[in-house]
Amino acid sequence: MPGTDGVEDVRALVVDDEQEVADAYALRLRGYCEVETAYGGEEALSSIDDSSIDIVLLDRHMPGMSGDDVLAELDERGFYGRVVMVTAVDPGVEVLEMPFDDYLCKPVEREDVRAVVDQQRQILAYETLGEFFSAEAKRAVLEAEMGPEKRRENEGYAEIAERAEHLERRVRRLLTDDSILDQFDQIEREER
Template identity: 40%
Template sequence: MIDTSEKTVLIVDDEEMVAESYELYLQDDYETIVELSGGAALMELDQREVDLVLVDRRMPGMSGDVVIDHIDQWEMDFQVIMVTAVDPDIDIIDMPCDGYLTKPVSEDELLDAVNRAFQIDYYEDLIAEYNQLSEKYEVLTSQFSSRKLANKDRFADLEARMEEMETEIAETAEGFSDSKLSDAFRRLH
């Protein structure tokens, strides 16, 4: 399952008290970094790897919109959640963010969003690994008879790992608190 102790969350909000409250909500489960401006956040991202960014949309200087555009252009591979007092509009469809929370955000809402984002990452990693194993399985079964493969320990290990992964994928999909999301993942695999 997901090891949250090694995950780093960058919190970007120009309101120091808000940023610190998010840090308090998350610090028991995650390593946290707080930046109070978009520019400082981008400098932090240039120097350090993070696993998720929580970013306010409306900040003086560099807005959260600009921050997430840079993250998208730099092709950084982590989840981004917009946490903002700006009511969502149709423009969020084109935003390169993975979640959108409207302030005020409770501790439970924030933790749920962050945990869900990491669960989605974990699910995507499982699917990618399973796909790699499946491709190898297909190549081997198309090249060799099942009788010849039956005598190969490494092939048996491959089949066993694929079965383990199928179970883990199903359990992960079932574990999503959002039933629509869980149903979608179940249909995908």
């Protein structure tokens, strides 16, 4: 199955307490990728829990739960995606300790929003590809060493097989050219 020509399968979430700002950035991404909006920190976390978001575009200054709080919560939860701060807050030395992946100061032009989403998609795709290859190698080795009955009874095998399948689906969705996946099967992993 070939990858897509663009980033239309990427799932982005725009988070800003100013609805018109969030909607404007979402509009810049419509037709370019799948995009959702959230108008506050709690709503953002709920959206991330309810769907598989790849990239979060996150405002820092929001009432209630700030973008910094959302970022800390995502880090604590082990969010598997990329976070871009899109904010009017000038970065200070505190950003050294913040677990975001990029930082854009408002206002951000349409081309820059799209470019950062594509850049973060590529990074996430290759991170996911590395994790897939690791999981798939373990699955392939166990499959070569265990018969079908032993595999059915082995909880560890079931977990790694499920993880490999999940990672493969995600990497195929994120990569624009997924032909690299075919190369994995060409490597001999069992004794001859």
